[in-house]
Each structure stands twice: as structure tokens, then as C-alpha cells.
Amino acid sequence: MATVNGGSGNEIFYHGSTFLSGNDAKLDLTGVNAKYFVCAITVTSNGTAAQFAALQTLNGGVNVGMGDTHFASTDTATAQTLDDDWGAETQDSDNDAQIITSSSVFVPGVTIYGMWDYVELDAGDVICYVAPIPKGLK
Numbered sequence: 001m002a003t004v005n006g007g008s009g010n011e012i013f014y015h016g017s018t019f020l021s022g023n024d025a026k027l028d029l030t031g032v033n034a035k036y037f038v039c040a041i042t043v044t045s046n047g048t049a050a051q052f053a054a055l056q057t058l059n060g061g062v063n064v065g066m067g068d069t070h071f072a073s074t075d076t077a078t079a080q081t082l083d084d085d086w087g088a089e090t091q092d093s094d095n096d097a098q099i100i101t102s103s104s105v106f107v108p109g110v111t112i113y114g115m116w117d118y119v120e121l122d123a124g125d126v127i128c129y130v131a132p133i134p135k136g137l138k
Helices: 082-086
Strands: 015-020 026-028 036-043 052-057 109-122 125-132
Touching: 015 026, 082 125, 109 125
Parallel strands: none
Antiparallel strands: 015 125, 026 109, 036 109, 036 125, 052 109
């Protein structure tokens, strides 16, 4: 992946990737020595849709340095109050974000972007791209 040169230092730079395949495949970056977070996930084109057992927001969404930014996740503890934080309306009566469940399906070719420190598959194959954890988060 390419990097952007001459930026402010807050851009997401891709610094590597790893391949996860099948049920229980995981990438755990929650440890105190972790240097990276997952910034993008691409479902590979092997014909099988991906389903996530867990997709946890970096540091539980606390102090990720982006104000009221939210990321699609399986983490029910991370309040995704899109009505309050974004001024958004959703299909839910409380106008909050939907939580990804193990029955949520992501078809081959789809890429999702965010800040996650734990990814675990229920099915399918994905490539997880990583970027350095911003200073002060770990």
C-alpha cells in the first residue's frame, strides 16, 4: 500500500497486512505491547462471504483522538449514539447505529474502514490492513 508524504501526521498509513481464514481466525492487537490497529478489512474473492464473531473498536472507542467518530463493530459496550454525536437519523427508533452480529454478512470484494484492535471471524476470508497506533492511545 502507498503512503501519503508531507501530511499532518494524523493520516492513516498502511504498514502491513495479514490474511485471516475461516471460523475462529483472529488478529488480537489488544495487548499492552501492540503497536498497530486494524484500519481496513477487505473480504477476499473466494466466493465465501465473511462473518465476524468479534470486531472490536480500538480501545473500546475511548480517546481515539477523533471526537465523536464511530466505527462499525460487534462491541455492544461502545455507545454508537449517531443521533447525538452526528446529528443523524437511522432506521432504529433511538437513531443509533446497528451492531454487527455473527449473522451479518459481508460479500467478497467489500472493504470496511475503521479503527479496530480485535478481529475474529465466524466464516470467510479477509485481509486485515494495519496502521500504527496514534501516540497516547496505548
